[in-house]
Amino acid sequence: MATTEILLAGFGGQGVLFAGKILAYCGLMDNKELSWLPSYGPEMRGGTANCSVCISDEPIGSPLVLTPDILIAMNQPSFDKFVTEVKPGGKVFFDSTLIEAECDRADIQLFGIPSQQLADDNNLKGGSNIILLGKVIKETNLFSLDVMKKGIEKVVPASKAHLIPNNFKAIEIGMNS
């Protein structure tokens, strides 16, 4: 497998960095090389947040993702800003509750699901990011469901272990949507 470059972007508080961390831990559980790089600074405080994740069989070069293979966009500005940067053949996953996808590129695939709505409907507050991850593993061969579950178990701190089943449920909803 060549390096898969993933960019996650959204508002601060939507769990963009956390979703990225889950992917990173999946890489760890899957014995891959990987890197996770957050944007940092004042933008963490409720502004835009994004994070770069690289998964590979080879050592990772630059951990900064500028032209992603996979874009996970959780708000309109992020979608608009990064959809033009996606590599040809790349895949874009976005929350259609919050994003109107205007894109005339024919060389990429768009997967919009109403993840925010689905999270609300299923009483999974703040689960929109995880629902999108479910869609990612369904539409790509990045990780198996088994690895994804292991990644979630690893990243959720022991003090919040009771939230693991909800995260599994969110993955399932994403895979089925």
Add this chain to the structure above:
Amino acid sequence: MERNLMKGNEALAEAAIRAGCKCFFGYPITPQTELAAYMAKRMHKSGGVFLQAESEIAAINMVLGAASTGVRAMTSSSSPGVSLKSEGVSYIAGSDLPAVIINVQRGGPGLGGIQPSQADYWQATKALGHGDFQLLVYAPASVQEMVDFVVKAFDRADKYRMPAMILADGLLGQMMEPVSFPEINPNAYDKSGWATNGHKNQREHHIVNSLYLKPDELEKSIVDRYKKYDIIKETETDAELYLTEDCDILLCAFGATARVVKSAVNSARELGIKAGLFRPKTLWPFPVKEINEAAKSAKTLLSVEMSMGQMVDDIKLAINCSRPVEFYGRTGGVIPTPVEVLEQIKRIGGAL
């Protein structure tokens, strides 16, 4: 060995504790704050001292005090804070004390920015404070090297009784990568001949001092220190040579930039351009032997840095300007991209 996923800043802290660091004195500054936070959580539990000082100046002087008693001590900061520490670093060097200083660099000058930078190369390698002195400077390029070099820095600082610096940057500090912690059995260096920890009426009193009012005495102390530096220059250099055997263009980069450059070198090779990478792991001492080995077949050298060009000077000196040395850099917190670097390689490749 078990792989953990950690931020660079956290890995630096954990490695220091495992290397026998018994006290950490620091002051908050982005982008190294996770290091201090980690120390605050772990240090007391491991029987050490964590103290948030009132300033960077106080922090480095607390390190001086702790190091004077023979204890492994460390402080960390980012560029503007390291400038404040420069006074203390000079005193530590002048007093022949071991200590480890971390610089998770950000853009300068002045308050600058908070994004990654390598513009403190000169400060670290040439003039981190007044007077004739050097400190060991290690440049990690991965979270794993953050661990390995901290362990080494503590060891060599003790061995040579001098300050050692980890010159990292915001990208390395903030990123997470898999990291393993080797079994660490820190060498025990005998400090009983100089440590000021109370003489118990069993020896002469010790004095930790950098003041010599008689010029010939000060000169002798410095000349003696430089004899030690000569040994270090012979024995402590370290570098990675990547695809340099047959290279026409030798790229030179350290730290996070070297990762970007390595990607560009790989792309260049795919295009049939013979590019190679020289990555110094020690910035002082600069790996002179190693770069000359790496540059054997090179027609042109290209230094890539997150600055306006600082290491490039050492490269010219190291190869005695025997080949053209070009420079490409981004600064102010902008990280060069592999595509940009590849363009530079293609430009030079076309000219060869």
Add this chain to the structure above:
Amino acid sequence: MAVVFQRPKSFIDIPTHYCPGCTHGIVHRILCEVIDEMGIEGDTIGVCPVGCSVMAYDYFNCDMIEAAHGRAPAVATGVKRTNPDKFVFTYQGDGDLAAIGTAETVHSATRGENIVVIFINNTIYGMTGGQMAPTTIPGQVTQTTPFGRDPLLAGYPVRVSEMLATLTGTALAQRVAVDSVPHIREAKKAIRKAFENQKAKRGFSLIEVLSTCPTNWGLTPIEAIKRLQDEMIPYYPLGVYKDVTEGVFAGLEGGNE
């Protein structure tokens, strides 16, 4: 024949570099007497400042560290935190403690660092040749206040004992003088108390010592003593400004232990 007076053992028997009539020697001596009487020379680490007492490390027989200008309390903090059972003192002048090192002084006090700070207040920078100090009295002529210190231009002096007495971490703040035998005996008692505080882990102890600088004041030693009595003591009243006998952390639990 019984010995009734001798040099303290912890006071190394070499000539000092201090000017004739300077009172540093008196303070060194009573500090060493305390160290000897408590039998703690082998467990004491001193930290010197930058200023006239910069070379005091050559005079005290305990382990000594020479700090950068103003940083002695930070250095002492590093020593004490790693060696909590040792005795640690700093010996600092007014420029060192109350100008360039104000932050280190205030914060080591407010943290309740369990150290002793001996503060020599002679209202002038001695080592550099007689410039205005943070404690220079209004009207006092120095090299950098040639027409006398004018508060409108140079501001007011700092009263260190009073200032540090306001901090919770300060266990003892006392101003003494070394102008007369009774005052010298008082000063020694205060220094002893500061070290006893450290032994009992009571917190930060400051002893401010009003001292003379005949050379830079342009006075004879006897005139200098008179100036101390007539001008300094009225401006810097002697006395105990804070004394927390039960210690500044009494009743608290936690910490590193």
